[in-house]
Amino acid sequence: MNLLLAAVLGIIFGLGAAGAVLVLRPARPRAAAALASVTDHTPVTGAAGDERVEDHRWPPPRMRTDLAAIGLPPALFRQRLVRTVIAAVAVPLIGAGLLAAVGMGGVLVPAAGLSAFAGLIAYQLTCAHLRAAANDARDEYRRGLATYLGLAAMRLSSGAGIESALRKAAAAGHGPVFAAIRAALDRAAILGQSPWDALADLGERVGVAAFEQLGATAGLAGESGARIGTSLADRARALRLARLAELETKANIATERMSLPVVALATSFLLLIGYPAITSVLTGL
Template sequence: GGVGVPLLSALGLPGARTRRDLEVCDRDAASFLAEKTTGLVLALAVPPVLGTLLGLGGVVLPLPMAALTWAGFALVVWFAPDLSLRDEARKRRERMRHTLAGFADLVVVSLAGGAGVNGALTDASSASDGWAMVRVREALREAALRRQPHWTALRDLGERYDIPEFNELAASLQLAGADGARIRSSLAAKARTLRTQFLAELDADAQSDTERMSLPVVLLFSGFLLLLGYPALSHVLLSL
């Protein structure tokens, strides 16, 4: 697949949205374009080979049906990497948002224990080894090495992962650092808001899953009734 990377790059691929998703998933554009090239090769090679095998077996598809099948297969294999990447990026953003809620809670606990803002941020980011918390810890460490304010690191994370809650947390920390504002109460309110939002999303997902399960249950119950009623109905019809 790497053979087609320069060609697809010359065509302007990947787009801006895809590049953001690649950055979220810690993937490079070359590997993504290699997957696209592989899909294109499969789209061009597999249908003719399959059609030839069917022809040798005596099965000849009408030309319109063969063309539609080829086009559908080509669309599926071409857009499959995009859909997979988009789904992975969405899951990573959700995981980062959930981690931010726990991170804000831990910062509030450290502040209540008498730690300063920098110490509270460092202690909170060291509480987990999950990839999301590792990203937060690395961003804070990088900001410290560059002698930048810690809220800059959080704002950069918000821009990278397209999560506005990071920007709100960074704004609260910047206000505390610049004007000496009380940060503990504002962070506690922010953590409470994130928790409520997280629980609401979990409840919405659970209700959505329940609704999606309704149709299979109805079909299963209908099949069960048909299985029970068919012998009696068949007997009645044959006896007429």
Template sequence: MIVTVVVGAGLGLGLWLVGTGLRPPRPSLAEQLAALQPAAGGRTPAGSVVDPQATGWAGRVGRPAGRLVAASSLISGRTRRDLTVLGRPVEVHAGEKVTAAVVGLLLAPAVTAVCTVAGVGVAGSLPLAGSVLLAAAGFVTPDLGVRADARRRRVDARHALSAFLDLTVIGLAGGAGVEQALDDAAAAGDGPMFTRLRRALDTARLTRIPPWEPLGRLGVALGVAELSEMAAAVSLAGTEGATIRASLAAKAASLRTHALTDAEAEAVAASERLSLPVVVLFAGFLVFIGYPAVAHVLTGL
């Protein structure tokens, strides 16, 4: 009875999600215009615009229910910052979580049904407990993937920021002003980080605000503290006339040193992980050699 109820509920929910995923509700014109406008007070972090087309099948299927999850507190603030770094909509990620949870919820009853058809008895409480555990695991698993991807993206962002600082220092050494040096440095590079930097500087130019304000908000939104520190140093040059060329050069050198240290630490960790299979293989070889002797001694007693 329990298996029938769970399978029926899961099947109905799955059909509803498939139907709404194939024909999602269209947002109104007011909602689309509001998404293009920054929040009041300029608190929207620069570079927080996401690509609504970057969706997989799981995100499309679960997106209607994902809107409800995204509006709740089930998506942590850390996960939202990681999604901002990756440029993924929160609704799509929530849809992936819902889809994975539904798949996990239906997996145990499906396996139980197959076992029942095959004549294998299964305890009545196992399908229910398995459904709950697999649904919880499916709901949490997308967050782990997003966290790992965001960590790699932040490493790439720090590499790009180091190059951006070097280019800015070169522009300042050539006699350019702070804003001109920042614009030239952002235009010289390519990649997601340079695109975000150009977007932040364009926002500053079009809204007639100092460039260090959107750069600082971008650093907070991406979780890259070095970018926020650079924006604070640039603000000193813009408001107090401080010389920042040496400071930016030191920051770029510091970023390269940290990147080299992190690369060495990852290489050491990879070497240690590679030694584990060798140890296991050696232990298995010792067991293979010593088993006949131990078996002969035990049978002789």
């Protein structure tokens, strides 16, 4: 029985190690796939195209948007997710193996069920952490966009050209948001794309609708620097007001959450004080 249990555990560990090696082994990118990832307009066929199709199967689009918001490549996220799930699955199996080694049999089936449950929980927690981090990153994108639009409007009001104002405003800031804006503008210059379209593509990629609305607003303003400057200033003001309203809502929610423990504590204190009197009335003492 011990020999059979050891063989089963060995097979499980061997399959898990082989799967981990196959999943975590970095793939060498093809030149065509790398070029297509830069342009996103070049159709890729053949083996490189198959790799791109395979690469887009998982994570799903929603999760890819979250990954783009935090600047994490999907391949790296897959590696982290696989490591986390494998670690969660392996711990109960290792514990069952140790218990079986000291003579405690009958633990393999419960350990297998616990391993499956632990793997599912690890997967869900990792995805939930990704969603929370992406939401925080989108808040930073919206705040950074308001600052960026204010700087661009100031440049336009001083007489600078549209593209020059956009580039100088992007160069004036620091952090991942301004770095993403600079990368979008550089990519637009390489592909001959409008900067507004590039910013709209950035918003679509990271899931921030304010960038996409910016492209439509600037398109309606026309090519006049003064009108675009006014439009950008109004847009920046609207984003700041929306940000303040969101912060006020979060503060109110936090205040309501803090009031619940206070109410519970006050109720417990009143019950503690009134319990002797209620007991005396009920018992007639």
